[in-house]
Amino acid sequence: MTVATANPGTEPAWLQGALAGQRASLARAITAVEENTVDAARVLQAIYPLVGRALVVGFTGAPGAGKSTLVAACITEARRRGLKVGVVAIDPSSPLTGGAVLGDRIRMLSIASDSEVYVRSLAARGHLGGLSAAASRVVDVLDAAGKDLIIIETVGVGQSETEVSGLAHVTVLVCAPGMGDDVQMIKAGVLETADVYAVNKADLPEAHGVIRQLQAASHLAAGAAPAVVATIATTGEGAAELLDAVRQASAARALPHGQERLRRLRKTLETMAAMELERRLQSMDAAAVGLVCQSVLDGRCDFPHAVRQLLGRAITDPQENT
């Protein structure tokens, strides 16, 4: 394993470029942490002193609600305000496009050529340590590279999805009238996890009903009542109000920079520790593992004890302590 240099003065040019937000260098740094290449440790070492300044916002909602278009509208509005923007797009319902829908929208807009907007699509499968852990590291690189606003776009369904949304400081649930699912989502408590509801396609006649339902539901929330914002993503209407609502929701929960940095570094260290354990378990001598298994099957060893034995062996195995 490559040992990261601790002295920032010795960082390679591409890594310095990434921290300065240069597009090609940033792409290389993100790939390193996403795929856990030999450069990953070096990148992680360099970014964490700088992590913890960006506002991370999750956009979630069923396909068809206009989520990607609304994200694009919010990017345009954020750029108007001078904010640098990073986007991490994940859509497991569409492994074939892998977030390409957002890519398409982006290309349609002026932000495509904007060097201060960086969009990364993560495939929904095949990440070491899981999708959520990979997304977390990518968010941290974008944060260190000076992005002020980082948007995570997911469809908000499934376990990985829930975990990814959990990376955001503020979660926006994008609804649209006439999708039927909305009422069911309220019933199922899916809405409870959102901080802001965006009712998109607000120019449709049924929008008022959805807004009223959500306002009623929001008063049932345990903490502060989530804001309900009407948007028309295709024209950009409501994007400014939506960003304001996000900013307001974030104020209550923002940690001081130092604490946020520590929290995110700890999270990544814990993920890497879990990945390291997995690697060691898989490379463990089959005969040794076989003995532990056999003692469980024979009834000589109980399950919790076998688990502790396996853990202990994985950590103290001399080949690994180099």
Add this chain to the structure above:
Amino acid sequence: MTVATANPGTEPAWLQGALAGQRASLARAITAVEENTVDAARVLQAIYPLVGRALVVGFTGAPGAGKSTLVAACITEARRRGLKVGVVAIDPSSPLTGGAVLGDRIRMLSIASDSEVYVRSLAARGHLGGLSAAASRVVDVLDAAGKDLIIIETVGVGQSETEVSGLAHVTVLVCAPGMGDDVQMIKAGVLETADVYAVNKADLPEAHGVIRQLQAASHLAAGAAPAVVATIATTGEGAAELLDAVRQASAARALPHGQERLRRLRKTLETMAAMELERRLQSMDAAAVGLVCQSVLDGRCDFPHAVRQLLGRAITDPQENT
């Protein structure tokens, strides 16, 4: 933590009932391993000597292909052959119904009252150690309880989904004509992971084209060419041929019972070890973790070293060695 009794003679009545396939007891044992309750270690201890006999088959495919109906038809056919059947249904695209569609189909059929068919829906989120690990433990309980055929139903999309399909000995991809996605799936290589293709709704005129495409694609597969089976789930046509194709595909890859048992026990022990590490990391003294984090931020400690430090502390922390 409850220490499992190693002597099978001392197992409580409900656990003995579960191993005998009694429905209510089986439900209790499955809940224990799914949710990792205090009974989990005791159940795991009891089942692994019996695990490794069942054939585990994954049914995957986009919503709308008639997957659940086809699963129901295959259950009916399997029962005709005298096989005991377990089903684990997971549909993350529908967290609201949580596999209820299959439940509905089942209720429509005679198998609803069949005591040798056991159906369990797993929600797509919120499992300790992940959905795939929970599904794996549930499959192992069904196996130990004497089920001959265990069907895992997923939509086959997303990371958790791929992992869940990976639990099966044989994977069936359910397609249907007129869904457009089929050609894209072939292109994307999604089909490569399937052992058998079921073309459902084979009475539709477009079915022949899909079958031809799949037969052409199957010859490009690296190993044995996957079988292509035409089915009409609503009438049960093709279910017998599908089960035959599954049986044939499984023959090539079946491990002897002892090896299969060891493989699955090892997998569960590794998952439990990862969960135990996570638990220990989360309960670790914040000040101690803070010191490790600070040394990374200061550049005094590189990332790989910090990860090893954290792992070592988690394992040797005296409070945990009780």
